[in-house]
Amino acid sequence: MIHIKVGNTIFTIPENSSQDLSMTKIDWLAERFYETRDEKYINTLIQIVSKYVQKVANSFCKNTENVKELSQELKIDLLRLLRGWKPKKGMRFNYLMKTQFYHFSCNFIKGLKTPLVDIDQVQEHLLINDCGFVKKLETKDLVEKLTKNVDNKTKAVIEVMLKGITNYEQIGRELSITGMAVRNRIKKCKPILKKLMEEKYV
Numbered sequence: 001m002i003h004i005k006v007g008n009t010i011f012t013i014p015e016n017s018s019q020d021l022s023m024t025k026i027d028w029l030a031e032r033f034y035e036t037r038d039e040k041y042i043n044t045l046i047q048i049v050s051k052y053v054q055k056v057a058n059s060f061c062k063n064t065e066n067v068k069e070l071s072q073e074l075k076i077d078l079l080r081l082l083r084g085w086k087p088k089k090g091m092r093f094n095y096l097m098k099t100q101f102y103h104f105s106c107n108f109i110k111g112l113k114t115p116l117v118d119i120d121q122v123q124e125h126l127l128i129n130d131c132g133f134v135k136k137l138e139t140k141d142l143v144e145k146l147t148k149n150v151d152n153k154t155k156a157v158i159e160v161m162l163k164g165i166t167n168y169e170q171i172g173r174e175l176s177i178t179g180m181a182v183r184n185r186i187k188k189c190k191p192i193l194k195k196l197m198e199e200k201y202v
Helices: 021-036 039-060 064-084 093-110 119-127 129-136 140-148 152-161 168-175 179-201
Strands: 002-006 009-013
Touching (some): 002 021, 021 039, 021 093, 039 064, 039 093, 064 093, 140 152, 152 168, 152 179, 168 179
Antiparallel strands (some): 002 009
């Protein structure tokens, strides 16, 4: 179980073994805000998200001032996203948040006179590492396009990951293959996903 303090109250929520504890907290807080519209849940969520926001900003920008500006803009956009969000079966809020952060950041650096980092490098960092890229497949058509471009065994790996399981060894147990085999199949998805993301968003 996970303990989370909101205002002066401590809540106990179920732990989700398939994702980071902070993301489980974020999902719970987003749902509670949707149900109650109580600003205290937003305040707590912003505190938890701050470290992730900083990580994203540092991935996209090298200049300190730009990192600071992007971090602030991401937090503002998060508020907009949260206030308009409605729970949807099979789609956790943290997945939507990460996707929005990525696209917002891409647009941010495109607006600068000189790109500060290589977008392909950032895309690899945010979409490929730790199986995170599947969490970016928030639209049905993108999922369908990816699965049509891979073999059946790789498709099976993606389908397991879409259930929220992101650990290589755990995915391997689900499919009776090794964690290394899972890793290799994910690597094969990299150029395909990159091309699809460019076609859809760039």
